[in-house]
Amino acid sequence: MTIDLHNTDCEKFMATLPMGHFDLTIADPPYGIGRDWERRNKASRRFSETYDNTERPSPEVFDEIIRVSKHWIVWGWNYFTDILPPTNYLVVWDKMSNCNQTFRYSKAEIAGTDIKIPCNLVSIPWDGYRMGEETGKKKIHPHQKPVALYRWLLETYGRRARRIFDPFAGSGSLAVACRQTGKDYVGCEIDPAFYKAAHSRIFDTPPPQPLEEFLPLMPKGD
Ligand SMILES: C[S@@+](CC[C@H](N)C(=O)[O-])C[C@H]1O[C@@H](n2cnc3c(N)ncnc32)[C@H](O)[C@@H]1O
Structure with a gap:
């Protein structure tokens, strides 16, 4: 298993790689x-002065x-529908926010994929205050996703x-999930402050644990 994080622009990085790498x-x-987002989240600047x-x-x-990529999953699908093809191969992440209707953050996020699993749903608790199994750990990125979500994606897709x-x-959450599950990982992060914080987080992570005891039963993709 190798974990490789680069402080670079992913577009430049990908230009050096062959097809299906x-x-x-x-x-x-x-x-x-x-x-x-910043108007509604005044604390966002505390994570990085340079993030835009x-x-x-x-x-x-x-x-x-x-x-x-042989296969891909893209989060924020709803923001890229003019660029990416229409699809029913979606993943809906229910954040189990358990809040009333005035709660001002999204209660779910959507990803699209080329892997042929019809619209799929996963419930993993996560919000600004209640961060599921990672409760007690400080977020290091305003848009940090849970390691549990990435572990579920790796297992299912x-x-x-x-x-x-x-x-x-x-924040390197996917790198942490890869490290825990024994996958080879390559990542790019352009912002130097996030790169530095993610680098420390990834290599502070405990060694790999078995997947089976952790993941919910879901259909298997490839
Ligand atoms: C939505 S956040 C990703 C959050 C991540 N999934 C997590 O769990 O922490 C997007 C990140 O992409 C970085 N970024 C933006 N443009 C980039 C580029 N061209 N190359 C590499 N990283 C980039 C930003 O600095 C930001 O940290």
Whole structure:
């Protein structure tokens, strides 16, 4: 197992790679909603002074992701429907926010994939205050996703995938999941502050644990 995190622009990085280099890419791109999000989340600047989530990746970046990957999953599907093809191969992550209707954060997020599992649903608790199994640990990124979510994706969509790519690594949650499950991981993070924080987090993680005792029963993809 190798874990390789680069402080670089994923577009430049992918340009150096051959077609189908990775078995599975799990991308969580910036959604381009930075200004609106920051207005509602005054604390977001404490994570990084330089992070700017005001632009989406260009269509060429998505073309590159598809070129270098045998299979792919892209989070924030609802923000990229003008770039990526219509599909029913979706993943809905229910954050189990358990809050009343005035709760101002999303209660779910959506990913699209080329793996032919019809619209799928997973419930993993996560919100600003109640971070499920990772309760008690401080978030290091404003858009950090739970390690449990990535472990579920790896088990359900990437059981046979060996080489995983994470073009927008953020806090490194996918790297932690790969390390715990014995997958080879390559990630890119452009922001130096997030890169540094993710690097420490990944290599502070406990050694691999068996998957079976952790994951819910779900249909198996490839
Ligand atoms: C939505 S966040 C990812 C969060 C991540 N899934 C997690 O669990 O922490 C997107 C990340 O992509 C990074 N980013 C934006 N453009 C990039 C690029 N061209 N190359 C590499 N990283 C980029 C941002 O700095 C940000 O940390």
